[in-house]
Amino acid sequence: MSSAFPDRGRRRAAALGAATVVALAAGCKTEQPKGAEVSQVSQATLPAVSFVLRAPEGPAPTLAVSRVQALVQNPYGGVMGAGEEGRFLYVHMNCAYCHGFDATGGMGPDLTDKSWRYGGSDVDVFNSIYRGRRQGMPAWGPLLTEDQIWKLVAYIRTLGGETGARYGGGHNAASTGAGESETRKTAPNEDQP
Amino acid sequence: MMPTRRLTPPRTARALLLLLAGGTLGCAAADQGTNLKRDLTRRDQHPGEWAIQGSDYGLTRYSALHEIDRSNVHGLHVAWTFSTGQTQGHEGTPLVIGNTMYIVTPFPDVAYALDLTKPGTVKWKHDPHPDPWAIGVACCDVVNRGWAYADGKLVYNLLDDHTVALDVNDGHEIWRTKLADVNTGQTMTMAPLIADGKVIVGNSGGEMGARGWVAALDLETGKELWRAYSTGPDSDVKITANTKPFYAKDRGKDLGATSWPGDAWKHGAGTVWGWVSYDPELHLIYHGTSNAGPWNADQRPGDNKWTSSVFARDVNTGEVRWVYQFTPHEGWDYDGVNEDVLVDLPIGGRTRKALLHFDRNGYGYTMDRATGEILAVNPFVAINWSTGFDMTTGLPQIDPAKETHVGITVKNICPSTAGGKDEEPSAYSPRTGLAYIPAINVCMDYEAHQAQYIAGTPYMGAKFPATSSPGGYKGALVAWDPKTATVAWAVPDTAYPVYSGVLATAGDLVFYGTLDGWFRAVDARTGEKLWEAKLGSGIIGGPMTYRGPDGKQYVAVLSGVGGVGGVYATVPKAPPTGGMLYVFSL
Numbered sequence: 117m118s119s120a121f122p123d124r125g126r127r128r129a130a131a132l133g134a135a136t137v138v139a140l141a142a143g144c145k146t147e148q149p150k151g152a153e154v155s156q157v158s159q160a161t162l163p164a165v166s167f168v169l170r171a172p173e174g175p176a177p178t179l180a181v182s183r184v185q186a187l188v189q190n191p192y193g194g195v196m197g198a199g200e201e202g203r204f205l206y207v208h209m210n211c212a213y214c215h216g217f218d219a220t221g222g223m224g225p226d227l228t229d230k231s232w233r234y235g236g237s238d239v240d241v242f243n244s245i246y247r248g249r250r251q252g253m254p255a256w257g258p259l260l261t262e263d264q265i266w267k268l269v270a271y272i273r274t275l276g277g278e279t280g281a282r283y284g285g286g287h288n289a290a291s292t293g294a295g296e297s298e299t300r301k302t303a304p305n306e307d308q309p
Numbered sequence: 310m311m312p313t314r315r316l317t318p319p320r321t322a323r324a325l326l327l328l329l330a331g332g333t334l335g336c337a338a339a340d341q342g343t344n345l346k347r348d349l350t351r352r353d354q355h356p357g358e359w360a361i362q363g364s365d366y367g368l369t370r371y372s373a374l375h376e377i378d379r380s381n382v383h384g385l386h387v388a389w390t391f392s393t394g395q396t397q398g399h400e401g402t403p404l405v406i407g408n409t410m411y412i413v414t415p416f417p418d419v420a421y422a423l424d425l426t427k428p429g430t431v432k433w434k435h436d437p438h439p440d441p442w443a444i445g446v447a448c449c450d451v452v453n454r455g456w457a458y459a460d461g462k463l464v465y466n467l468l469d470d471h472t473v474a475l476d477v478n479d480g481h482e483i484w485r486t487k488l489a490d491v492n493t494g495q496t497m498t499m500a501p502l503i504a505d506g507k508v509i510v511g512n513s514g515g516e517m518g519a520r521g522w523v524a525a526l527d528l529e530t531g532k533e534l535w536r537a538y539s540t541g542p543d544s545d546v547k548i549t550a551n552t553k554p555f556y557a558k559d560r561g562k563d564l565g566a567t568s569w570p571g572d573a574w575k576h577g578a579g580t581v582w583g584w585v586s587y588d589p590e591l592h593l594i595y596h597g598t599s600n601a602g603p604w605n606a607d608q609r610p611g612d613n614k615w616t617s618s619v620f621a622r623d624v625n626t627g628e629v630r631w632v633y634q635f636t637p638h639e640g641w642d643y644d645g646v647n648e649d650v651l652v653d654l655p656i657g658g659r660t661r662k663a664l665l666h667f668d669r670n671g672y673g674y675t676m677d678r679a680t681g682e683i684l685a686v687n688p689f690v691a692i693n694w695s696t697g698f699d700m701t702t703g704l705p706q707i708d709p710a711k712e713t714h715v716g717i718t719v720k721n722i723c724p725s726t727a728g729g730k731d732e733e734p735s736a737y738s739p740r741t742g743l744a745y746i747p748a749i750n751v752c753m754d755y756e757a758h759q760a761q762y763i764a765g766t767p768y769m770g771a772k773f774p775a776t777s778s779p780g781g782y783k784g785a786l787v788a789w790d791p792k793t794a795t796v797a798w799a800v801p802d803t804a805y806p807v808y809s810g811v812l813a814t815a816g817d818l819v820f821y822g823t824l825d826g827w828f829r830a831v832d833a834r835t836g837e838k839l840w841e842a843k844l845g846s847g848i849i850g851g852p853m854t855y856r857g858p859d860g861k862q863y864v865a866v867l868s869g870v871g872g873v874g875g876v877y878a879t880v881p882k883a884p885p886t887g888g889m890l891y892v893f894s895l
Contacts, residue, residue, distance in 0.1 A: 210767050252441075252444050
């Protein structure tokens with residue numbers, strides 16, 4: 117996205133830095149951070165901006181949302197046959213035509229690599245399918261049952277893409293001709309459809 | 310019809326702009342004092358400019374400039390460059406009017422005016438902020454295939470189905486018209502053509518179950534004047550009693566509906582995502598239509614009119630004068646949208662008003678543009694879906710073994726879905742009488758599936774892996790004699806298809822680029838390579854040439870691989886993406 121919207125990209129980078137710092141600071145303060153506490157971190161505790169912008173990339177910020185993710189698991193995770201049913205849906209609901217029959221990308225992003233624009237946990241992937249995402253991923257909630265979406269998640273899990281990573285390295289998505297640049301979305305409200 | 314917004318910048322913003330411009334205003338206004346009106350029918354009046362994507366209304370991509378020629382082209386070097394800041398495919402051609410160059414980036418479709426008196430300096434920039442939802446609905450990268458100029462306005466399409474007109478003096482939006490809804494799988498990527506005070510635009514979405522259309526907007530206001538569909542009943546297509554198709558196969562009532570099962574024509578594609586040309590004497594515009602939808606042809610028995618076709622329409626009303634379908638019941642993604650080049654040729658002892666068309670299906674057609682009669686036709690690359698051509702009926706003879714069906718994998722069909730040539734435009738030199746075709750020489754296997762229409766998602770039903778390249782080359786610059794429809798010579802490329810536009814000049818040079826970033830000049834008479842330069846990324850844009858404020862001839866091209874061409878440039882050693890304008894001079 118930074119390539120598509122240079123100015124916004126810079127703002128997002130700043131937001132990312134800020135969010136990371138908030139998370140780290142909250143983590144120091146208490147073992148089980150709560151949203152209210154996080155918001156009370158004073159400006160004085162924040163490092164200088166120049167340092168913030170170079171905050172190391174790493175595992176996802178451990179905000180409350182990740183606790184929800186830990187609690188919610190795919191009911192079809194490890195269930196025999198669920199992946200095959202998911203594959204059937206993947207082809208017949210036209211997912212394959214955007215993400216590729218081998219799921220390595222096309223109009224839509226690669227689902228087999230380590231890069232997840234909107235998070236790679238089961239819940240993240242479920243949400244991406246259920247709610248849609250704002251660069252053209254339709255919301256399938258009105259068309260598919262939650263059971264079916266979980267089966268799709270189960271299928272995607274069989275593709276070898278790294279699970280659980282909120283963001284990661286990955287390769288240059290633009291080389292697929294899909295026209296979407298590598299994007300790392302981390303600020304809490306950035307992934308709204 | 311869709312609503313039009315007329316936009317003017319807030320007065321305070323304009324005042325601020327003037328304030329900021331301050332002392333430099335006198336210089337920046339250099340073009341404002343000159344007459345920005347151009348008679349686009351008279352290319353000869355401004356030979357040093359480039360005001361239409363295709364150079365002229367016939368889309369010849371020919372320039373009369375000849376300072377750079379075969380004897381001195383070896384001394385061509387980079388004069389200046391300009392980064393577009395975008396990494397998607399750069400398919401368009403820069404325009405030059407007066408002392409200003411205009412370029413538009415791929416999504417988010419940012420327009421730049423560059424001051425040629427201070428090379429590479431931004432006069433103004435306009436970011437129209439199109440809806441990012443369109444990114445995921447665009448089949449073939451988020452490209453912009455070109456922009457148009459007339460009467461002090463820069464007009465182009467946004468990926469999210471709007472057409473905008475900017476004031477070339479300061480870049481502010483004069484109007485913005487919504488043409489379609491991205492949620493229906495439609496986007497807009499084609500280059501508008503401004504003819505007779507009308508902006509001709511069309512849609513993309515042939516892979517998304519869209520229904521193709523072409524529309525005319527009023528240049529002054531953006532108001533939609535007429536819209537014609539590629540499928541459906543005659544009233545929608547604008548076929549009337551005055552429509553005279555040359556061949557019997559294309560005559561009949563409501564063929565745009567009856568050549569489909571049921572109402573399949575409503576999602577039958579025939580989108581208008583390629584080029585539009587214009588004959589001011591006949592008052593006709595010419596445009597092609599895309600593949601049929603879905604790609605699985607078993608779901609749409611019939612000829613599927615008017616997909617993979619060429620229309621001649623009255624520019625004032627959209628009424629069809631004649632129509633010809635290149636590929637009936639298309640089952641290989643052989644769109645008919647490639648450019649229709651309008652030139653006058655001596656054929657059979659008299660001058661014919663000709664239309665040259667190098668189709669995705671691999672045939673090069675020379676037609677009479679007044680009537681739609683085919684004067685000459687032959688393949689310009691290796692093809693095997695068709696075994697011959699019936700000049701009486703106007704029908705290609707189709708090899709039944711290459712017809713695609715559900716449940717079978719048809720092996721080694723030539724050409725592939727990319728076609729023998731894609732939309733990247735050819736050039737024609739009146740000095741050599743040759744057309745220069747950027748050609749693709751790749752075959753494919755094809756496996757059709759049942760496709761399901763879900764709005765906003767692909768409506769395809771096919772897998773189509775690329776296979777061999779007959780003769781061992783993947784592409785070529787093909788020099789073509791349109792009088793006889795025969796290959797004069799070709800410059801093969803063993804590594805990549807040729808996927809850039811082409812420029813021909815009066816210096817008897819032909820310029821084109823490669824997917825691995827070589828920008829070349831070859832001898833227009835022999836194809837001998839005379840000069841080349843390595844650019845930062847692969848080239849899928851169209852080169853152009855102009856005379857600068859210093860009186861010197863320049864050659865410019867956008868580098869930045871992507872689009873469908875980008876698929877071929879994903880091999881390990883191919884250069885990466887990244888948009889950059891390169892300008893060369895002696």
